Amino acid sequence: LVVVAMGKLSLLARVAAAIGVALAAYVAFEVYLSGTPILNPEEISNAVKIGHFKSYFDDVTLASAAFGRGLATYYYSSGSAALKAQTEISPLDMLRYFGVPLTVLLYGFLLFPARRLSRYGGGNAIHVFTFVLYLVLSMSNPVLFNSFGMLVVLWYWSKIRGGSNPAGQPAGRASV
Numbered sequence: 001l002v003v004v005a006m007g008k009l010s011l012l013a014r015v016a017a018a019i020g021v022a023l024a025a026y027v028a029f030e031v032y033l034s035g036t037p038i039l040n041p042e043e044i045s046n047a048v049k050i051g052h053f054k055s056y057f058d059d060v061t062l063a064s065a066a067f068g069r070g071l072a073t074y075y076y077s078s079g080s081a082a083l084k085a086q087t088e089i090s091p092l093d094m095l096r097y098f099g100v101p102l103t104v105l106l107y108g109f110l111l112f113p114a115r116r117l118s119r120y121g122g123g124n125a126i127h128v129f130t131f132v133l134y135l136v137l138s139m140s141n142p143v144l145f146n147s148f149g150m151l152v153v154l155w156y157w158s159k160i161r162g163g164s165n166p167a168g169q170p171a172g173r174a175s176v
Helices: 002-007 011-031 044-059 062-067 090-111 122-137 147-161
Strands: 075-077 082-084
């Protein structure tokens, strides 16, 4: 709701609102989240995810960083103390499967489906911001590479690329 409202404000009001939201987020983090185990590395879920990362970096070689190891390959994760083919950390899994170059290319194509940079500004800036937030969410939850995640990707692509009209008519005109 805040993001949609910011799209309707002047530039000065957007900057002021962004600063206000950032300050509110900082205060919420300091007051509320600092006393909870959400970001505590000793919390079980966080310890498992940290273990996944440590094990990936312990296991990575120059060849696996460049080319990956293939889909659903197993590696030992000290976070879960077991062999894992997939974790809840999508970017880490993509790095293991495809390597760094193809993972960067994959996320690049997801985020930038159009060639013209002008498509990412103006009225589409809100869509870009929303999709980036969704990508951030997918970093710790397996929500990007599933059926719902692909629907979100298709929604984003349709907004950035301008959608398509099967009848070839300009948007807003009814075909008879």
